[in-house]
Amino acid sequence: xxxxxxLPRPAAKTVRPSALQAESLRQTRREHASETAEDYVEAIAxxxxxxxxxxxxxxxxxxxxxxVTVNRTLAxxxxxxxxxxQPYRAIFLTDSGRVLAADCHHRHGIVVAFLCSLGxxxxxxxxDAEGIEHHVSPxxxxxxxxQLKANKP
Amino acid sequence: xxxxxxLPRPAAKTVRPSALQAESLRQTRREHASETAEDYVEAIAxxxxxxxxxxxxxxxxxxxxxxVTVNRTLAxxxxxxxxxxQPYRAIFLTDSGRVLAADCHHRHGIVVAFLCSLGxxxxxxxxDAEGIEHHVSPxxxxxxxxQLKANKP
DNA sequence: TTCAAAGTGTAGCCAAAGCTACATTATGTA
DNA sequence: TACATAATGTAGCTTTGGCTACACTTTGAA
Ligand SMILES: [Mn+2]
Ligand SMILES: [Mn+2]
Ligand SMILES: [Mn+2]
Ligand SMILES: [Mn+2]
Numbered sequence: 001x002x003x004x005x006x007l008p009r010p011a012a013k014t015v016r017p018s019a020l021q022a023e024s025l026r027q028t029r030r031e032h033a034s035e036t037a038e039d040y041v042e043a044i045a046x047x048x049x050x051x052x053x054x055x056x057x058x059x060x061x062x063x064x065x066x067x068v069t070v071n072r073t074l075a076x077x078x079x080x081x082x083x084x085x086q087p088y089r090a091i092f093l094t095d096s097g098r099v100l101a102a103d104c105h106h107r108h109g110i111v112v113a114f115l116c117s118l119g120x121x122x123x124x125x126x127x128d129a130e131g132i133e134h135h136v137s138p139x140x141x142x143x144x145x146x147q148l149k150a151n152k153p
Numbered sequence: 154x155x156x157x158x159x160l161p162r163p164a165a166k167t168v169r170p171s172a173l174q175a176e177s178l179r180q181t182r183r184e185h186a187s188e189t190a191e192d193y194v195e196a197i198a199x200x201x202x203x204x205x206x207x208x209x210x211x212x213x214x215x216x217x218x219x220x221v222t223v224n225r226t227l228a229x230x231x232x233x234x235x236x237x238x239q240p241y242r243a244i245f246l247t248d249s250g251r252v253l254a255a256d257c258h259h260r261h262g263i264v265v266a267f268l269c270s271l272g273x274x275x276x277x278x279x280x281d282a283e284g285i286e287h288h289v290s291p292x293x294x295x296x297x298x299x300q301l302k303a304n305k306p
Numbered sequence: 307t308t309c310a311a312a313g314t315g316t317a318g319c320c321a322a323a324g325c326t327a328c329a330t331t332a333t334g335t336a
Numbered sequence: 337t338a339c340a341t342a343a344t345g346t347a348g349c350t351t352t353g354g355c356t357a358c359a360c361t362t363t364g365a366a
Contacts, residue, residue, distance in 0.1 A: 016199065022217030024283035025192065031284055039178065046169065057313060064175030069354060071315065088314060088361065118296040128293050130177035131184055135284030143271040209344060222324060224345065241331065241344060
């Protein structure tokens with residue numbers, strides 16, 4: 001063996017417990033797994049409200065991806081029971097899709113308003129919120145809402 | 154053609170401009186693309202500080218994945234210039250890896266402290282922060298820090 | 307009524323990240 | 337010094353979500 005000295009490990013200061021960080025990262029991955037569904041149903045509900053119906057091209061434009069990606073994702077969302085799709089027809093939310101969309105819309109609004117209340121410009125708040133929203137637990141959402149109400153009487 | 158009436162599209166209320174939402178989602182996807190690198194280098198720096206060195210098993214435990222996933226990701230991070238790895242040796246950060254780790258550590262601390270300052274329990278704050286941190290723009294991070302300083306004189 | 311343009315669908319490519327199963331190397335202890 | 341065990345590496349599978357290229361269907365205007 002070459003002369004590679006093996007220092008004894010210095011008494012593990014445990015800056016942050018491994019178990020908690022591992023659990024946090026697992027939770028973050030779970031949130032990312034539902035993120036696409038959330039953004040899609042919210043966009044579909046928005047389009048249905050503003051345009052009367054949601055079509056593949058509209059979704060693609062709004063989500064910043066190609067229509068191919070939209071198509072494949074819609075197939076998955078149908079499999080998971082959030083939407084109903086038929087070839088060459090508009091896209092419709094199921095009941096559970098509508099519920100999810102409403103929840104996400106509500107949460108999105110609170111996150112944006114909260115960031116704005118900190119002095120962040122509308123547009124920047126909108127950009128950050130699109131990512132942050134999926135990692136805001138019910139407790140944190142409640143804290144945001146509480147803070148908003150306290151600052152705006 | 155079957156009798157499917159085509160209503161004229163009601164005057165597009167444009168709840169949220171498609172362009173802004175598309176750009177927000179693109180930004181979120183970019184952030185997700187760098188997220189793994191950020192969490193890894195931060196974990197490696199933490200382990201090096203607390204244990205003296207970072208080994209594959211330690212990383213796997215701390216990140217909540219198998220050692221296989223750690224190995225493949227480390228190969229990518231080496232390709233991207235954040236780490237140096239040698240078979241059966243400890244993992245080392247490059248200069249740019251150390252810089253990234255320091256930035257992320259700093260940002261992580263501010264996000265956790267900010268959430269705690271809203272009354273969210275430490276553990277919940279830690280969990281939410283692990284996901285939120287990657288979507289906090291410099292402007293928003295500054296707002297968090299400002300708020301913290303204002304509330305803790 | 308025709309037909310070009312717009313919309314939609316599909317085949318097949320890629321990379322990232324997760325995994326299990328198994329092979330190989332180091333290490334500490336008997 | 338052996339050798340069992342822990343650590344590490346690798347082969348190969350899966351899912352998700354990007355993409356281009358091309359084919360098919362609808363739709364509206366000439
Ligand atoms: Mn979002
Ligand atoms: Mn993180
Ligand atoms: Mn972190
Ligand atoms: Mn995220």
